[in-house]
Amino acid sequence: MSETPLPLTEVHPGVWLLDTDQFGVPGQGGIYLLPGRPAALVEAGTSLAQGRILAALEALGVRREEVEWIFLTHIHLDHGGGAGALLKELPRAKAVVHGRGARHLADPSRLVASVREAVRDRFPLYGEAIPIPEERIHIAGDGEAFPAGGDTIRAVETPGHAPHHLCYFLEGEGLLFTGDAAGLYLGGVLVPTTVPPSFDLELSLRTLDRMEALGPRLLLYTHFGPGDPRLLGEYKALLRRWVERVEAGWRAGLDEAALVAEVLSEAEREGLIPSGPARGDLAMSVRGVLAYLEAREGRA
Numbered sequence: 259m260s261e262t263p264l265p266l267t268e269v270h271p272g273v274w275l276l277d278t279d280q281f282g283v284p285g286q287g288g289i290y291l292l293p294g295r296p297a298a299l300v301e302a303g304t305s306l307a308q309g310r311i312l313a314a315l316e317a318l319g320v321r322r323e324e325v326e327w328i329f330l331t332h333i334h335l336d337h338g339g340g341a342g343a344l345l346k347e348l349p350r351a352k353a354v355v356h357g358r359g360a361r362h363l364a365d366p367s368r369l370v371a372s373v374r375e376a377v378r379d380r381f382p383l384y385g386e387a388i389p390i391p392e393e394r395i396h397i398a399g400d401g402e403a404f405p406a407g408g409d410t411i412r413a414v415e416t417p418g419h420a421p422h423h424l425c426y427f428l429e430g431e432g433l434l435f436t437g438d439a440a441g442l443y444l445g446g447v448l449v450p451t452t453v454p455p456s457f458d459l460e461l462s463l464r465t466l467d468r469m470e471a472l473g474p475r476l477l478l479y480t481h482f483g484p485g486d487p488r489l490l491g492e493y494k495a496l497l498r499r500w501v502e503r504v505e506a507g508w509r510a511g512l513d514e515a516a517l518v519a520e521v522l523s524e525a526e527r528e529g530l531i532p533s534g535p536a537r538g539d540l541a542m543s544v545r546g547v548l549a550y551l552e553a554r555e556g557r558a
């Protein structure tokens with residue numbers, strides 16, 4: 259049997275993107291590897307990505323004990339769910355996370371239950387999240403700098419998609435790892451990701467301003483790959499339209515199922531829906547906007 263070559267691409271000198279075939283589909287989710295010293299990963303993927311990540315490190319000539327950091331943008335399972343399993347194989351590494359996400363890495367049970375509720379029948383595709391011992395969790399402060407990948411990587415607080423979201427800025431090269439803060443960028447199409455339980459429009463827009471102010475030369479999307487920094491401005495406009503559209507149906511009194519169907523068919527006409535599992539994600543994103551609107555109304 260011949261070995262399948264790894265879907266590993268150098269997206270910038272010294273920065274490699276590994277396609278994890280998230281949810282069984284190529285081009286949906288990835289993790290970044292920085293083999294320069296000290297070696298680091300950005301994102302862990304789900305536990306289902308583990309074998310492929312270890313093979314990619316080997317292919318890049320990085321020994322397991324040379325990896326010092328796993329920079330997690332946030333703890334949603336497609337980003338951080340596999341971190342616990344991976345840390346068992348990377349003896350010196352620590353998972354870097356926002357303070358508000360740390361307890362869910364130490365005890366993922368509540369997070370796993372909420373994901374099960376949100377993604378319904380797609381839950382098995384999220385792998386298994388195992389608890390991470392506290393001494394292997396590094397809580398990053400806003401602006402904290404880490405030597406990594408032969409450069410300096412800075413954690414940037416970027417709430418909105420989730421309150422505990424961090425982006426990471428590779429300063430020398432001007433590369434910004436966007437996590438989910440700048441939406442999804444799938445096959446050249448920008449797609450909203452406004453999932454429950456804590457999407458917040460105002461925070462997202464402020465975060466996008468902050469990301470623009472960093473002056474990145476290139477965006478690196480977890481979903482999926484490199485993108486032009488102008489996408490930050492485009493995503494702001496897209497988010498506003500997306501929330502307005504859900505709000506219109508909500509004010510008209512549509513029930514959740516009808517609202518999801520209507521918003522999705524409109525999005526389809528606009529070419530907002532790429533093929534693959536992103537359709538299910540988009541339905542979840544409609545529910546996330548509803549939760550945001552209800553919470554905002556409750557605050558008013």
Ligand SMILES: [Zn+2]
Pocket residue numbers: 332334419420438
């Ligand atoms: Zn997320």
